[in-house]
Amino acid sequence: MKKIIISIMILALAFISKLYAQDEADVLRYSNLQSGGTARSFSLAGATGALGGDFSNASNNPSGLAFYKSSEFTFSPLINSSRTDASYFSIENMDRSTRFGLGNIGIVLKNNYTIKGKDVTKGWTGITFAFGMNKLASFANATTYSGYNKFNSIGDKYAADLSLKGVGPNDALGAETWGSGLAFDAYLLDATLADSTKYLAINGGGKVTQTLSRIVKGAMNEMTFSFAGNYEHKLLIGGTLGIPFASYSSETSYTETDDSSKHYGFKNYSSVTSIAANGTGINLKLGATYLANDYFRLGVAMHTPTFFNFTDNGTLTMTTVRTDSLFPGTYTSDVTNDIKYSVTTPWRAIGSAAFLFKKFGFITIDYELVDYSSANLRFSSKNASDIQAASSINRNIHQQFTSASNVRIGGELKLDIFAIRAGFGSYGSPFKSSTIAGYNQSRKVASIGFGIREKDYFFDLGIQKTMYNGIDLPYYSSYSTNYSATTKTSSTIVVTTIGLKF
Secondary structure (H helix, E strand, O other), X not given: OHHHHHXXXXXXXXXXXXXXXXXXXXXXXXXXXXXXXXXXXXXXXXXXXXXXXXXXXXXXXXXXXXXXXXXXXXXXXXXXXXXXXXXXXXXXXXEEEEEEEEEEEEEEEEEEOEEOOEEOXXXXXXXXXXXXEEEEEEOOEEEEEEEEEOOOOHHHHHHHHXXXXXXXXXXXXXXXXXXXXXXXXXXXXXXXXXXXXXXXXXXXXXXEEEEEEEEEEEEEEEEEEEEEEEEOXXXXXXXXXXXXXXXXXXXXXXXXXXXXXXXXXXXXXXXXXXXXXXXXXXXXXEEEEEEOOOOEEEEEEEEOOOEEEEEEEEEEEEEEEEOOOOOOEEEEEEEEEEEEEEEEOOOEEEEEEEEEOOOOEEEEEEEEEEEHHHOEEEEOOOOHHHHHHHHHHHHHHHHHEOEEEEEEEEEEEEEOOEEEEEXXXXXXXXXXOOOOOOOOOOEEEEEEEEEEEOOOEXXXXXXXXXXXXXXXXXXXXXXOOOOOEEEEEEEEEEEEEEEEEO
16 A cells, blocks of 8 residues: 555656655656657657657767768748646546747758768768757646545645644644645644644635646757768768757646635635746767668667756745634735755767668658656755755666657658658566556657658648656645546647758
């Protein structure tokens, strides 16, 4: 049972705004990448590892950049629309989010080796340099749910947390500033008359309407510096120095209301949690592609961990409206928190194959292995409590996360200068536990697209839809049953790429 509770907690935290502090969700958020880059890559579900000739290769298998025969500039604006359906105590809710962004911008410079005006065919035949940006993940999402909880309230959680601290009213705020201490300062909790170190919530015992609304913004974009070489049109090698930039912000509003006057003196409790995180990292990607013949290619790539440094700025505001005779009125308390920490994401290994049918098109497949349990988090602070907290987070990561297999398949049908594309991707769950069937954060990706290729320019359109199920806890308590909302999220990204050859 304990494993089930821990699994539910981690599942609920993944991919959503954290409510209280840095945790496993931060590590998973920046480790769980999406297929992206150019519209061509989006329409193939990201299966470009052995295909080559696309700027997205800089963030997948950089050896594919050696397929270029000329220099090129690409620019890929996109629109991302997501929908989340949530059910909480059998009440259905729906919310949407739409964001504009950039899938890719980049320039490829190709230098074909020549001798006396003729292309070299022996040894190294050319070298490619590329610089630009690819989108690795989008965090944009909106979630809303509401329901009547007759069993417990967030006040019960805070009262239990603060009672466990064993401190009196004068020390309550300092005992747990980001949580139960702030709830006491906002008059949601009262110290008991029999023991001033024990606390009760004025909305304790449930019988309240609970509503949560969350808006998430942000993305991870990677600046790439790449090179690739072509050896006799048989062996291609390449490398990328990646510098990803991650930005994540969320605002979570949570309320509890006593609509039926079940609690004397309590009318309403609300909190607003705002989080803004920004980080910069560095990684290295190495790849090779072997051209067995005109019809078959094999590719391999290895991505080192990304070493991120983050700064989080958080604000938590609590407000309680009381109608009792002892403390009537509206009480508000808030706290801000700035934290610096580092995240190390997992290694990634990718194997790819492409089957080409002359001028008629191709089929391509990528297999990616990611060991999420190898990720970790460290706080910049060297005090004992932060070191202990980081150790606890990393222990949970190693115990609860596991290796996941990701498979991406794409195909293209050529019709003269036109091309029709489609793809499918399956991303495995990062969690060991399978106790909650259907809510393990595995993802499915489906995509379609088309392109027009001329001698000096091209235009591509890609549409990609990602679907996954999740669980969302409005709050987590170690002392009582936790009730969660089940969520179904679908995200649709539409990308266009304009390319110029020179």
